[in-house]
Amino acid sequence: MRRALYSWAFNKNAWEQKPADDWQHALDWIKRNSLPVSSLEEADVLRRALDALCRKLDGKPASAKTARRKRAASNEALNTAVEKGYFADNPLNGIRWNTPTVNDEVDPVAVPNPLQVARLLSAVGQQRGRGPHLEAFFGCMYYAAMRPAEVIHLRIEQCHLPKTGWGLLNLSGGVVAAGKDWTDDGEVYEVHSLKRRAATATRPVPIPPHFVSMLRAHIDRFGVARDGRLFRNRAGNCVEAGAYGITWSRARKYVLTRTEIAMGLAKRPYDLRHAGISFWLHSGVDPAGCVRQAGHSIHVLFKHYAKFLDGVQEQANRLIEQSMEEWNRVSQGAGPTR
Structure with a gap:
């Protein structure tokens, strides 16, 4: 089923050809057992879907980063559904669901x-x-x-x-492996601009x-x-x-x-x-x-490297303290230190 979805159903480049027989069998089963898109307007259904994103195939909890990434991908899919006219608004906007907390700090x-x-x-x-x-x-x-x-x-x-x-x-950029079935020119890799640039x-x-x-x-x-x-x-x-x-x-x-x-x-x-x-x-x-x-924002630096910034702050404090002591000496009539 995963192969049928990945290689055909979700890949518009493959739609020019009919799916293989075993894929068609899997796709037919998926169609029979899938809920209609409109059911995602029901909070309970959407909440169950979000909970499922937090699990791996074996049922064990996925990492918090994996769950957040899948939630973001689902949000983009629903935004596309809004553009296509399936919904008036993104159903996720009205759902109360706590995204798993991610510890982004570098250890x-x-x-x-x-x-x-x-x-x-x-x-x-x-x-x-x-x-x-x-x-x-x-x-x-x-x-x-x-x-x-x-x-x-x-x-x-x-x-x-x-x-x-x-x-x-x-x-000036980076190379990302997308797979030849997922690129416009059939190449395995795509060259992207610098991250968020x-x-x-x-x-x-x-x-x-x-x-x-x-x-x-x-x-x-x-x-x-x-x-x-x-x-x-x-x-x-x-x-x-x-x-x-x-x-x-x-x-x-x-x-x-x-x-x-x-x-x-x-x-x-x-x-x-x-x-x-x-x-x-x-x-x-x-x-x-x-x-x-x-190549990242000051927000990311302070969020990810907080433990290392402590040392930078201590050094900055020493420099400020030294400067204040210097000004105090000058204000008291002493000459600046050399």
Whole structure:
């Protein structure tokens, strides 16, 4: 049934052909056992549907993020139903239902420090097969706090990599795997603009000399794809999440201690982005500067990195206190300190 829905019923590109016989059998069953759309105007029906979104196929509770994502998708579907004339208003607007609470704060326990990141990246480079090619790939997530989609999209023309000193990556978008059945041109991947940015927006990210050297070494060793991408698979296509996820998992088991693994240190590659932003904050980078380089809002920064901002606030308090002491000395007739 899931295959019939995903591959035919929900995919308008497939409607030009009749569904396969086994899919048609499943679709007929679904039609017979489905409620009419109009029943979603009943609060009890809609509430049961929302409750079902909070469960996995085995009946166990889904994560809060999964439930919220599905609720958002349902809301968009109902908005489309309003546009098509099935409802006068979105039924969700009048329903009283508590969305599961999500803990969005980054857990400091799971965030690796610079020494641990160095160990992990080195371990990635020592993995067989794609490992050496992915060392700089994961380095982008840490040293430039890039999202995986942005790393996959990174091209040589976006990189300013001087022989000495700091470099610059001028990010302009990300690659998302949509599946060839779900794209207008039949390609597996789609290039999207930067997250929540205009199509032509760019985001410059300074990178330290150590990482500049790492990227230069990567390019010297592996070259670039025909379209200039720094990272690719053996066939020259985009790096797949499943592939780099396997390499990351192996590297963690290879280099981390049992305690570090048990505490969930750097459990996901995305934790490298969290680690990079957290280190910027720990180093005293102004939150506004972190926002510009990370590519998210100041609201997200304060919401996700509250525990790390405590240290930034303490440092700011010390600077303010020092400045006040300086003004007090001046007001009392003492000269400014040198």
